[in-house]
Amino acid sequence: MKFFIVFAILITIYKTKTTSLLTGTLAQNTTVLINEKQEIKEIDVLRQIINQETIIRLALVKDVKAVVDDMDSLKTRIASSETAVKSLNENVTNIHKDLNNNSKRTCEKEGVNYQGNCYYFSTSIASFKDAMGACHLIDAEMVELQNAKEEKWLDLQFRLRGYQTHVWLGASDVQQEGKFISVSNAEELQYIHWVKGQPDNIRGIEHCATYWIRRKGMNDAPCHNKYNYVCKTNIL
Template sequence: MGVYNIQFLFLIAFCLRTVVGHGDHTCGRGWTVFNGNCYYFSTSAVPLKDALVYCHGLGANLLELQNAEEENWIDLHCRIRGYRYGVWLGICDHQLEGKFVSISNGKGISYSHWIRGEPNDYRSNEDCALYWYTLKGWNDTPCSGKINYVCKKAK
């Protein structure tokens, strides 16, 4: 089976999952379901604080990736939706440089997938993180950058 056939089948599977997700009334209109959670994908890029406020208003948290399966699913969505860089992650190291914690609860993270050499706190100004789909990993970045975001809540 060729690479294009596999990609086509993956796209079909994604579309079917998305259609089912939009029909699931437990999440609400505009949400997509994956592995028992509801995801809302932004249509614009905003600074981290705006993404946090918007997700809170939806009764959700900013995306905190829990495993490679979820990360791969988010990667696919970033590509299909044409996001420029990727999406904000709901983690930061404001309190202690180099120790990233969950913004939603302040606890340490149990899963990470940093790009080689990251996090590096370039110019002592990178306290937030994003999933950078072109490099297939996480990068620390200034919180003021404009990045797309994903809100996540339990189903």
């Protein structure tokens, strides 16, 4: 009887240990599986990150290549533009030469060339406004006295052409009484040689400058008067 009791106790102990071992093994296996799943999950996350970085890098490489291509294209266009500008400048230079040559030929036929300027002397009289308009039609300005040498030369030309009284000069004080300025650039005159007592603005209506042939100097006169005039343009 005692033998059976001892045997039963041994069986119970064996079952208990076996169960404990199985439970421990199962728990250990479960832990391993959990860890493996966690590692797999982390690997998947890492793989996704790597994939995203790869995509970003590829996109950056593509963008950089596009920028480089754009820069190369821009350099090509700039080089082409520089060539076009150079060609245009050469054309403009040639046009200027042609215009100057034409101006010189025209001046030889219709005007007088003096010190790099062409002077067109009128054959009729006109008001100051009409004289200014006539000069603009031939791309010129009303003559202004630049120095004593030019004044002396012009005085001779006036007398040779039989001009009798006055010749319009490109100056007026219509904006401010007593302050004669150039009608070509609205600046003060570079050279003045008024006849003694001039300008006198008689009756308050003398606002345009003339060259007074008889007295050899500048004078002010009513702008509506009609005198000869001279148009001047640079042909250098």
